[in-house]
Amino acid sequence: MIKVYNLSIKYASNSIPIFEKFNWGVEKAESWAVLGPSGCGKTTLLYLLAGLLQPASGSILIDGQQILRPRPQTGLILQDYGLLPWATVKQNCELGVRIRDFYGADGIHAPSEFRSSLSPHNWLHELGLDELSDKYPSQLSGGQRQRTAIARTLSLKPDLLLMDEPFSSLDIPTRENLQDLTISLVSEQGLTLILVTHSVEEAVLMGRKILLLKGLPNQEAYIIENSVSSEKGFRNTSEYKRLCGVLRAKLGAS
Amino acid sequence: MNRKGLILTTLVILLLWQIIATIIQLPIIPGPIKVLAAFISEVINGKLSPHFLASFWRVIAGMGLAILTATPAGLILGQSKKVNLFLSPLIYLLYPIPKVVFVPVIMLIFGIGDLAKIIIIFIILFFQILVLVRDQAANIRPELLNSVRSLGAGRKALYRFVYFPATLPSILTAIRQSVGTAIAVLYIAELFATQKGLGYYIYFQGSTLFNYPAMYAGVIAMSLLGLGMYFGIDWIEKRTCKWLFVN
Numbered sequence: 001m002i003k004v005y006n007l008s009i010k011y012a013s014n015s016i017p018i019f020e021k022f023n024w025g026v027e028k029a030e031s032w033a034v035l036g037p038s039g040c041g042k043t044t045l046l047y048l049l050a051g052l053l054q055p056a057s058g059s060i061l062i063d064g065q066q067i068l069r070p071r072p073q074t075g076l077i078l079q080d081y082g083l084l085p086w087a088t089v090k091q092n093c094e095l096g097v098r099i100r101d102f103y104g105a106d107g108i109h110a111p112s113e114f115r116s117s118l119s120p121h122n123w124l125h126e127l128g129l130d131e132l133s134d135k136y137p138s139q140l141s142g143g144q145r146q147r148t149a150i151a152r153t154l155s156l157k158p159d160l161l162l163m164d165e166p167f168s169s170l171d172i173p174t175r176e177n178l179q180d181l182t183i184s185l186v187s188e189q190g191l192t193l194i195l196v197t198h199s200v201e202e203a204v205l206m207g208r209k210i211l212l213l214k215g216l217p218n219q220e221a222y223i224i225e226n227s228v229s230s231e232k233g234f235r236n237t238s239e240y241k242r243l244c245g246v247l248r249a250k251l252g253a254s
Numbered sequence: 255m256n257r258k259g260l261i262l263t264t265l266v267i268l269l270l271w272q273i274i275a276t277i278i279q280l281p282i283i284p285g286p287i288k289v290l291a292a293f294i295s296e297v298i299n300g301k302l303s304p305h306f307l308a309s310f311w312r313v314i315a316g317m318g319l320a321i322l323t324a325t326p327a328g329l330i331l332g333q334s335k336k337v338n339l340f341l342s343p344l345i346y347l348l349y350p351i352p353k354v355v356f357v358p359v360i361m362l363i364f365g366i367g368d369l370a371k372i373i374i375i376f377i378i379l380f381f382q383i384l385v386l387v388r389d390q391a392a393n394i395r396p397e398l399l400n401s402v403r404s405l406g407a408g409r410k411a412l413y414r415f416v417y418f419p420a421t422l423p424s425i426l427t428a429i430r431q432s433v434g435t436a437i438a439v440l441y442i443a444e445l446f447a448t449q450k451g452l453g454y455y456i457y458f459q460g461s462t463l464f465n466y467p468a469m470y471a472g473v474i475a476m477s478l479l480g481l482g483m484y485f486g487i488d489w490i491e492k493r494t495c496k497w498l499f500v501n
Contacts, residue, residue, distance in 0.1 A: 050404050076404035081397035086419045086497040096405040099415060109406040136497040149401075156405065 001160070001192055002026035002049065006058035009044065010217075018044050020217040021058070028159075031186060031193040033207025035200065035247065040213040042196040046164050049194065050076045062160065071160075072100075072111045075153035079165040082149050083137040089148050090133040093124055096156040123151040127181075143174035147181075154185070161186065163195040167202065176235070179205055200251070204243045205235060212250060222250070284467045292467035293474050301468075305455040306475045312368060312440060312451070313479065316375025317429060323376075324383035325425055329417050331384070332391025349385060353378045354439045357446075366447040374443050375436045382432040386424040394420050423498060426491045433483045437476065452476045 004024040010017035018041040026032060034042050047053040048060060051070040060067045062074070070076075083092045100110035124133055127147045137145055146166055153161065163182075167175040183206065186193045195206050203210050204226060212222035226243060234240050268286045275285040284292075296302040331338045331345075357374055364370035394416060402416050444453025456472035459465045492499065 047400070050400075052400050052403055070404050070406060072406050074404065076401060078397050078401055081395045082401035084398070084402075084416070084419070086422075086495065095402070095415065099402070099405050099407045099411045102411050102414065103406070103408070109408055109411070136500050138497065139500055152405075162404075 001028040001030075001063060002194075003061040004058070005061070007048070007055050007060065008057045009048065009053070009055045017056075017217040019055070019058075020219050022218050022221065024211065024221040026192060026194065029190050029192055031183075031206060031208045032195065032211060033203035033209075034194060034196045034211045034213065035203040035207075035251070036198065036213035037215070037251065038198060040215055041218050042198075042213055043164055045213070046076075046162050046194065046196050050074060050162050052076075069108070072109065072156070073158050074160045074162060075156060075158035077146070077149050077153055077161070077163045077166050079168055080142075080145070083145055083152075085137050088134050088136055089129055089140070089144075090124065092137070092148055093129075093152045093155055096152055100156075123155050127151045141174070142170045143178060146170065146178055150178075150182070150185070154189070158191065160192045161194070163193070165197055166195070168197070168199070182206070200244050200247045204240055204247065210247070212247070214251070224250075281464075282466055284470060288467045289470040289474065292465075293471035296468055296471045302455065302471060302475055305450060305452050305472070306479065308368075308450040309437075309440060309444065309452040309476070310479060312371045313375055313433070313437060313483065315368075316372045316436065317379055317433070317483075319372065319376045320379035320383055321425060321429070324380045324428075325387055325418075325421070328384045328387025329391050329413065329421065331388040332394075332421075333417065338388065338392070345381070345385065349381050353381075354442060357439065357443050361443070361446060371440060371443045371448075371451070374439055378436045378439060379429060379432050383425055383428040386428040387421045390421045390424040391417055423491065423495050426487050426495070430484060430487045433487070434480055437480045437483075441476065452479070 002025065004022060007019045007022040007024075008017055009019050034045060036042050044053065048055060049062075049067070051067045051074070054068070062071060065071070084095065087095065103109040105112050124130055127150060129144070129147055129151060132140065132144060132148075137148070140148065149166075166182075167178050170178065179202065182193070182195075185191070193206070195202075197203050197206070208226055210224040210226055212224060214222065224243075224247065271286045275283050293302070331341060353374070356377065360373055360377075361370045364373055399412065399416060402412060407415060440451070441453040441456070444451035445457050448454050452472050452475055456469055456476065459472055460469035
């Protein structure tokens with residue numbers, strides 16, 4: 001589904017490239033975790049996939065289309081501050097559809113087969129946000145905000161979900177709850193997931209495959225297969241602990 | 255602001271006024287009852303209202319013009335670092351100049367009619383709104399912009415769904431902060447070569463007719479104009495920026 005070819009990018013002020021002739025591929029309906037220390041280029045990679053950044057050279061193809069701008073079928077969820085502070089939960093959830101209505105089905109900002117349907121209610125309901133629908137983001141807890149962001153993204157019926165440290169600022173029970181929710185939503189909806197995290201535990205839990213970014217410049221995709229994640233209770237298995245250990249060793253060795 | 259407090263404060267001010275008037279016993283400081291009687295009679299006999307409406311129109315027109323021009327200009331400056339870098343020295347120099355000094359110049363250029371007075375109010379409000387809107391627009395979190403971009407928003411939709419609602423409170427704040435100054439400067443502008451407006455009315459009643467109660471009636475009308483603007487902005491803010499009041 002996603003093909004990254006010879007990707008190179010660097011920030012002008014930094015002489016070391018973040019990615020240099022980097023190649024990577026993602027199949028449909030795979031769940032990936034991108035793991036690495038801060039400053040390793042995880043977020044840059046996610047923004048490139050989202051079409052919010054353009055590479056200096058090389059290209060990114062999603063479903064055969066080169067990514068030159070945000071793709072309507074891609075959903076992006078960031079750690080925080082992604083919701084409009086002046087809009088209620090319901091209005092925030094409707095934002096994507098409103099933006100599409102604003103442009104119409106032009107195939108650029110909205111899929112060309114897009115038909116307006118202002119009904120994100122079922123997502124509000126499914127994510128337990130019914131009672132909060134008239135609240136503003138400042139009245140919500142971190143977990144409720146992320147639920148809202150997830151409802152907003154899913155109401156646009158994406159096929160690819162990009163998440164940047166989505167649960168890092170949450171307390172542990174809320175985080176585990178939302179991790180489980182995301183795992184089940186992704187498998188229900190048949191979504192492709194790419195989740196960026198600095199947490200080894202989260203990477204092992206959420207990623208059927210793990211892309212390891214060790215540090216600049218990233219020239220090669222280090223991939224770890226994780227065949228047993230997303231099974232219920234995986235958090236408590238010895239396999240989970242073993243994989244966490246393996247990853248920690250690999251990160252430390254770099 | 256709670257209503258009880260406002261009424262109570264008004265009563266205290268009126269009482270203090272009455273006490274001062276009783277102690278001083280000069281025709282230039284009539285008591286509040288005399289002034290209120292004059293105010294009512296000047297309103298009923300139609301001598302005050304045309305002046306009030308003339309001033310009101312000048313304030314509204316100047317304010318409307320300032321909002322319509324300063325908001326888009328502030329938004330452009332706020333979201334384009336290049337344009338802002340280029341123009342910010344100019345704004346930095348012009349912003350702190352007390353605009354009242356331009357009153358004679360503006361009257362020389364635009365004449366003594368309504369236009370000059372509207373332009374004076376416009377200039378005062380323009381820079382306030384421009385600077386506050388620019389800073390607000392520049393401070394919008396990149397996470398928010400990227401999230402909304404990822405939902406498909408291009409430049410136009412970002413203006414509509416992010417920049418404009420984000421800067422609405424600063425537009426209102428700018429007006430609230432500067433509408434008092436604007437009315438004060440309007441008063442000065444209305445002293446020169448005009449026969450319409452509260453500034454003229456107050457000056458004429460006080461200095462030519464020595465009708466002090468009527469002069470104070472004009473002062474009250476001007477205060478009501480300022481207060482009305484202030485309350486009007488509060489009212490609009492409560493309705494359009496509900497999110498600011500939820501906590």
